[in-house]
Amino acid sequence: MPTVGWIREDALEAFYEGTERTPDPGPPAKPTFRCPFCISVFSIQKELHDHVYKKHRVERPVMLLGGTEPSGRTVVRVPMGRSQVGVANATTVQISIDGRDPENCTPDAVPKKVAEARQAEMNLVLLNDSQANAQPVSTRYKISFRIADASELRRVEDAFAATLVSSSITRDTIGRFLSDPRTQGPGSEYASGLANYCLGILLKERPEAENLTTPFSRYRENYGSALQVLADFDRPLARLITGVVRFALNDFSGADSSTGYWELDFAKALLSDPSRASMPSLDGDAKRRPICPVDHGTARILDLATRMAAESRWSPILDDECREIANSEVLDATDHEKALAIWAAAALRTGSSRSAIEPLTQIAAVYPFNSWAEQYLENVSK
Structure with a gap:
């Protein structure tokens, strides 16, 4: 049968077709x-x-302020020296101040820019592009600088003394304090911390004339906000108020530090470790003047601590007095716990172990009193 010429198979092709074999590909x-x-x-x-x-x-770039990495959004309220600012693992830094276009700079330039800032909004992007063919690793920080000088802070304290120390705390007086010209400008951050503290007092004491609708428990939020701001200021008033707030919230860290308010310093030491607390020697001629308001619940606990520490012997009358305060319906739970701890410490100090069992049983598992109450309860229960 005839075939098409261009597909006709010749003898050589037939030979190859019959003899070629595909090699074994192997493993x-x-x-x-x-x-x-x-x-x-x-x-x-x-x-x-x-x-x-x-x-x-490629390590994550990081910035340290005072030895601690700031959060994504940080407020700086006190001046920082260049030695307090560090940048690690960064090859380039992009800085934008007050919304201006970002500028590239070296990591070594960051401490100077941070130390010079006073009232500014600073956005920083730290980049580490040290590895070729790799996407740069970045870390972002937003820092608000709210730094006031000593004279500006002093004016805020003068307004505080004139408005909130010399008169009753009300929503009106707090508003007048915040609108006072002395609390405006760079010192406004300090003023907001003082105002939050006083608002916390107002919510905790709840005077009838104020007709408050905010829940009682919200006072802790205001105390916490005040603490967050005032803890940054190294001033006697700020140290005193932060000490009062920490005590009110049952935070006895730094019990050895002095606030100048001896009742508070003694009560902190007593509730931190009753075995180490001792009544301070007082100068009978020393004059005292009001520096800041203290909420009535905290004042009552401080008064209980100093009175019980002055007792040289124990009796059921003192049991009843401590029990009444510890069970008071108008005091906060944190104040109840402090009253129980003072009751237990005073009874133990005067040798009345049986009277200490009742309060120790109630605080043996309550932080932070469990650090000492549990061991004392084991000893007196044997």
Whole structure:
């Protein structure tokens, strides 16, 4: 049968078709793992991982203010020296101040810019692009600088003394304090901390004339907000108020630090570790003047601590007095716990172990009193 010429098979093609064989491909090739950053090739994936970790690791860039990394949004209220600012693992820094276009600078330039800022909004982007062929690692910080000088802070304190120390605390007096010209400008951050403290007092005491609808428990939020601001200021008034707030919230950290308010300092030491507390020696001729208001609940606890510490012997009358305060319906739970702790400490000090059992039983598992109450309860229950 005739065929088309261009597909006609000749003798040589027929020979090849009958004799060629496809070679055996053999076993599959072993997998290889190539480094994406260099020419290295590995036969084991773990070796690649170890290689990348050792040779091509890109650390996260970080900034430290006073030895601590700031949060994504931070407020700086006190001046910072250049030595307090550090930048690590960064190759480039982008800085934008008060909404202006970002500028690139070296990491070494950051401490100077931070130390010079007083009233500013600063956005920083730290970049680490030290590794070729890799996406740069970045860290972002937003820092609000609210730094006032000593004279500005003193004017705020003068307004505080004139408005909130010399008169009753009301929503009106707090508003007048915040609108006082002396509390405006750079000192406004300090003023807001003092105002939050006084608002916390108002919510905790709840005078009838104020007709408050805010829940009683919200006083802790105001105390916490005041503490967050005032703890940054190294001033006697700020230290005193932060000490009062921490005591009110049952935070006895820094019990050895002095606020100048001896009843508070003694009560802090007593409730932190009753075995170490001792009544301070007082100057009978020393004159005292009101520096800041203290909520009535905290004042009652401080009064209980000093009176019980002055007792040289124990009796059921003192049991009844302590029990009445510890069970008071108008005091906060944190004040109840402090009253129980003072009751237990005073009874133990005067040798009345049986009277100490009742309050110790109620606070043995309550933080932070459990650090000492549990052990005392074990000893007196034997």
